[in-house]
Amino acid sequence: MRPVVILRPEPGASESAARAKRLGLPPRLCPLFEARPIDWDAPPPGAFDALLMTSAQAARLGGPPLDRYRKLPAYAVGSATACAMADAGFLAVVPGDQDGSAIAARIAADGHRRLLHLGGTTVASIEAGPLSIRHVAVYTIGEKTEVDLEPLLEPGAVLLVHSPRAGSRLASLIDTQRRSNLHVIAISAAALAACGSGWASGEAPDQPDDERMLALAARLCE
Structure with a gap:
């Protein structure tokens, strides 16, 4: 099953991870900010x-x-x-x-x-x-100064982006050549736009809600 990579700060990161586990999704935590x-x-x-x-x-x-x-x-x-x-x-x-x-x-x-x-x-x-x-x-x-996304970026991974600022930083950390087999689910259209282009797919829920983001992730991970 595709992993769900959670980039939001704590304590929200652990809350998202707990919701992901309840859906049967394998979460990977890598907060970009604190x-x-x-x-x-x-x-x-x-x-x-x-x-x-x-x-x-x-x-x-x-x-x-x-x-x-x-x-x-x-x-x-x-x-x-x-x-x-x-x-x-x-x-x-x-x-x-x-x-x-x-x-x-x-x-x-x-x-x-x-x-x-x-x-x-x-x-x-x-x-x-x-x-x-x-x-x-x-x-x-x-910004967290020591961030290592590489071990989490296996093909098909789903990245959860909870703010435009997180989208911008994600775009700076992963160049366009690496994006084609990674999926992005952002909390809003603005956050999705901040991630840039070149991803395997990009979606945002109709309302800015963590549970709706994870519901979209669950479809990708089936």
Whole structure:
């Protein structure tokens, strides 16, 4: 069976590996990045109508200052982020199954106007519409300096790419001559585009979700 190579940072990498095993897929972990908390100044919660997180890492690494925002209506992009927010003590998190712009439209439709977005130092752009959005970075993603993909790249391997940044780094690590017998499944169209061309196949699920990515991988691995 074709191996599934998981490139996302921990702890998400191990979570994806556990899901892969439940599907009978053989996971191989090779995180290209690692998430690290950073010091951040928590703005007054009264300045906002709602809270948004677009990454589970924000809930995992935001630390004690997150307590200030528990009374705000909470929104998340993706089920993994919503679960991480629930684990961090946020109640009744509203999940969105598309991207930051889609959940921003939902937040505006719910009547909110002043939005606090907690995320990483690098985030995808969000179409604000009528919202006033303040982004505050609570973590950073750094490249792992020692990455050895070669032992994992057997013919037919399926590479899981969870962000455009990971796609760009993957493209820099594997030249076009090596790609023709490797498959890519990316979390979004943007992440897939960042991987470049020349792969045996490339797909993205209709919604940015790890389980949907693994469902696509399972079809390739049959």
